[in-house]
Amino acid sequence: MELKLQNNLEHQQLPVDAVGDALGAMTWRAPAEFYSNPTFSFSNIYQLSSPLNEIWRKLKHKHPYKTTAPEEGGPLNLDVKMETGTGKTYVYTKTIYELHQRYGLNKFIVCVPSLPIKAGAEQFLGDLYVQHHFHDACGYRCGLELGVLEAAKNKKGKRFFPGVVRDFVEGSCQQRNKVYVLLLNMALLTNAQILKRNDYDMGVLGFNRPFDALRATRPVVIIDEPHRFSRGQTAYKQILDELQPQLILRYGATFPEVSKGKGKQRQVLKDYLNLVYDLNACEAFSRNLIKGVAKEHFEPLEGQKERIRVVSIQEKERTATLQYGAKSETLQAEDFITLSPEMQNVKVERVEKGLIELSNGKQFHAGEQFSPSIYTDSYQTEMVRLAIQRHFEAERQNFQRQQRMKTLVLFFIDDIRSYRGNDNRNGWLADKFEQLLAERVRFELSTPTTDDYRQYLEATLADLHATHGGYFAEDNQSSDEEIGRQVKDILHDKKRLLSFKNEDGTWNVRRFIFSKWTLKEGWDNPNVFTICKLRSSGSEISKLQEVGRGLRLPVD
Numbered sequence: 001m002e003l004k005l006q007n008n009l010e011h012q013q014l015p016v017d018a019v020g021d022a023l024g025a026m027t028w029r030a031p032a033e034f035y036s037n038p039t040f041s042f043s044n045i046y047q048l049s050s051p052l053n054e055i056w057r058k059l060k061h062k063h064p065y066k067t068t069a070p071e072e073g074g075p076l077n078l079d080v081k082m083e084t085g086t087g088k089t090y091v092y093t094k095t096i097y098e099l100h101q102r103y104g105l106n107k108f109i110v111c112v113p114s115l116p117i118k119a120g121a122e123q124f125l126g127d128l129y130v131q132h133h134f135h136d137a138c139g140y141r142c143g144l145e146l147g148v149l150e151a152a153k154n155k156k157g158k159r160f161f162p163g164v165v166r167d168f169v170e171g172s173c174q175q176r177n178k179v180y181v182l183l184l185n186m187a188l189l190t191n192a193q194i195l196k197r198n199d200y201d202m203g204v205l206g207f208n209r210p211f212d213a214l215r216a217t218r219p220v221v222i223i224d225e226p227h228r229f230s231r232g233q234t235a236y237k238q239i240l241d242e243l244q245p246q247l248i249l250r251y252g253a254t255f256p257e258v259s260k261g262k263g264k265q266r267q268v269l270k271d272y273l274n275l276v277y278d279l280n281a282c283e284a285f286s287r288n289l290i291k292g293v294a295k296e297h298f299e300p301l302e303g304q305k306e307r308i309r310v311v312s313i314q315e316k317e318r319t320a321t322l323q324y325g326a327k328s329e330t331l332q333a334e335d336f337i338t339l340s341p342e343m344q345n346v347k348v349e350r351v352e353k354g355l356i357e358l359s360n361g362k363q364f365h366a367g368e369q370f371s372p373s374i375y376t377d378s379y380q381t382e383m384v385r386l387a388i389q390r391h392f393e394a395e396r397q398n399f400q401r402q403q404r405m406k407t408l409v410l411f412f413i414d415d416i417r418s419y420r421g422n423d424n425r426n427g428w429l430a431d432k433f434e435q436l437l438a439e440r441v442r443f444e445l446s447t448p449t450t451d452d453y454r455q456y457l458e459a460t461l462a463d464l465h466a467t468h469g470g471y472f473a474e475d476n477q478s479s480d481e482e483i484g485r486q487v488k489d490i491l492h493d494k495k496r497l498l499s500f501k502n503e504d505g506t507w508n509v510r511r512f513i514f515s516k517w518t519l520k521e522g523w524d525n526p527n528v529f530t531i532c533k534l535r536s537s538g539s540e541i542s543k544l545q546e547v548g549r550g551l552r553l554p555v556d
Contacts, residue, residue: 005090005133011289012087015080015277016094018055019249020102022078022276025051028103031173035205037218038104038173039246040076045069048076055276068273074240075248077273079226083284084253085291085526089124092222092251096179097140099220106173106180107217109243111235113186113228116471119491121183121224122148142177149184152194161200162210169204169213182214186228189238196242211242221245223252230256231271248273291529296386307369308339313354320348320356324372340372345418345428359414380534384433387411387532388440391512394529396444399453406498409530411514416472419514426465429534433512434464456500459507468512498527 025047026040042048049067070076082088092110099105110125112118124130126146134140147164164182171180188194198209207213221239223229229236229250239245250273258271284290311321311328321330324339331337336347337358349357357363364370391409398405413419413429421427426434441461445454460467469486478484489497490513502508513528 005130005137007133007137009087011082011279011284011287012091012094014059015082015091015279016098018059018276019078019080019095020098021055022051022274023099023103023247031104031218033216034172034174035107035169035217036173037107037220037246039218040103052274052276059277075221075245077248077250079250079255079272079275080252081255081272081275081278081280082251082253083279083281083290086279086284086289088251088253089121089224092224092249093125093130094134094138095249096144096181096222097134097138097142100142100179101140104173104176105220106171106175106178107168107182107219108179108222109182109184109214109219109245110222110224111184111186111189111229111239112224113235115185116491117224118148118183118185120494122146123492123494125181125183142179145171145178145180147180147182149182149188149194151188151192158201159197159199161202161204161208162194165195165210165213166204169207169217173217182219186235189235189242215242215244219243219245220247220249223248223250225254226250226252227254227256296390307371308337308343309369310356310364310366313351313356313366315352315354318351320351320366342372345415347415380429381432381436383532383534384411384429385436385440387530388433388436390530392440392444395511396449396453398529399456400450404500406500406511406527408497408511408513408528409532410528411512411532411534413514413516413534416470416474416516419470420472430468430514433468437464437467437512456507456509460509463509467509468514469510470514472516 023040026042029039029041031038045067048069052067068077080088080091082091096108110121112121125144126148131144134144135142145167147168149162149164152162168180168182171178195210195214198212200208203209204213205216207216221243223239229239239248256271257268260267260269279289281290285292306325308322308324311323313320314330317332319330319332321328322337322339327339329337329339331348331351333348333350336345337343347359349359351357355363355365362370387409391407395407398407411433418427418429421430438461441457445457445461449457469490470483471487471490489510496508497510499508
């Protein structure tokens with residue numbers, strides 16, 4: 001399978017032009033050093049608001065936006081809102097080339113919240129076909145040098161300055177045919193010492209501290225998934241204080257929220273900072289840019305009126321007391337709830353700040369109640385059975401198209417051990433899934449079908465374990481080869497996952513993917529047709545992000 005990109009799609013070109021036009025009225029100055037970006041400034045708020053108002057007028061924004069001027073010494077902010085699956089990674093990549101062509105900007109730092117998003121961005125930015133697309137088809141005649149910053153491994157002896165930071169900083173901004181992009185994830189901004197320490201054996205251009213060297217390039221920072229980088233968080237503050245970019249571009253389907261006012265006057269608003277483009281879900285769907293969504297769910301089991309009550313939360317001891325009928329128990333993190341047999345696989349994730357969070361992501365405060373019936377094995381079994389049924393309904397159609405289309409299913413689950421089990425054996429959920437899958441495949445084989453699809457089904461039944469794989473946060477530290485292969489397929493090799501055949505000509509039957517929350521944002525596979533949520537979502541943003549994994553239009 002080869003990647004094919006289209007140029008000049010209206011919904012993708014508009015935000016590229018909007019960002020470029022917003023900077024058109026600025027006063028530009030040549031780089032102070034050979035390794036730093038040109039800089040810009042404006043004399044008054046009108047010089048900033050005039051191009052933004054013109055952009056809003058052209059794009060016909062239906063609600064007014066006020067121009068947000070930069071704080072004293074701070075960066076200019078521009079926001080681009082695009083529904084999941086409409087190509088925001090493509091858009092911010094093209095914007096990099098556009099700003100280089102218009103204004104000579106060469107140094108860009110892309111900040112992402114998680115490793116799955118980082119893997120997807122690296123795959124796209126580093127793909128030679130993608131770079132040829134922007135160089136030739138788009139006519140930028142410019143190359144892109146990508147550096148991916150990874151966490152440093154603890155080694156004795158010399159401490160070497162991060163090579164990708166050195167290459168990024170030393171790259172000359174006087175070259176008109178190259179841009180430099182540094183990709184890093186949130187943890188490298190907040191927790192790791194790789195950018196903060198100043199005791200390396202050698203520095204770069206007189207800088208011994210990576211943060212200082214990056215700051216000197218006067219970078220443009222691109223933030224992917226801005227709801228994870230709210231302005232009150234450490235990661236965002238690190239960007240402001242340590243990188244000190246002159247421009248921050250935020251791209252996302254969801255943005256952080258801020259509260260204004262108190263009491264009855266309190267309002268919760270989206271924290272937009274100069275929103276220059278807004279492609280929402282309704283518009284994206286009406287323009288056939290994303291899939292539609294059909295929701296199915298089961299009601300809680302009838303006849304159960306007893307509810308579990310959070311009696312109290314002891315913040316100092318990090319414990320919570322739950323009551324169910326005449327029974328009660330006090331639990332801490334990692335304890336399983338034993339009050340009701342329906343919750344035998346649900347445990348306490350954490351207890352802090354006046355709330356308890358369960359392993360399904362649901363949060364409760366003291367005094368709140370919830371029904372245990374939705375956690376029964378039978379309930380989950382029926383959900384998995386329905387997801388498998390819906391999958392084969394879609395797969396049979398997609399397989400028989402003139403251009404076959406691989407059909408994927410994504411399961412969000414509440415507990416890793418229910419899938420992975422112990423000692424890398426199947427957990428109870430994986431066993432149940434394979435049992436239900438085998439039942440359905442036998443049913444499909446009993447109905448008329450083409451010879452090729454029959455072979456595909458027979459290969460599925462012959463190796464049920466190969467049909468599914470998982471990716472969880474703890475997999476990043478796993479040395480297990482089988483887990484490594486699953487992660488590679490899911491996270492790094494989208495083309496292989498979408499292929500029907502392996503390199504040796506055998507059928508590639510993997511098409512069922514399990515995750516807890518790690519793949520809820522940033523991981524976009526266009527051929528996800530069914531999402532089965534065996535866990536509750538916490539916030540509205542989490543629900544939107546999870547459903548968003550299936551919105552991208554499929555590829556053949």
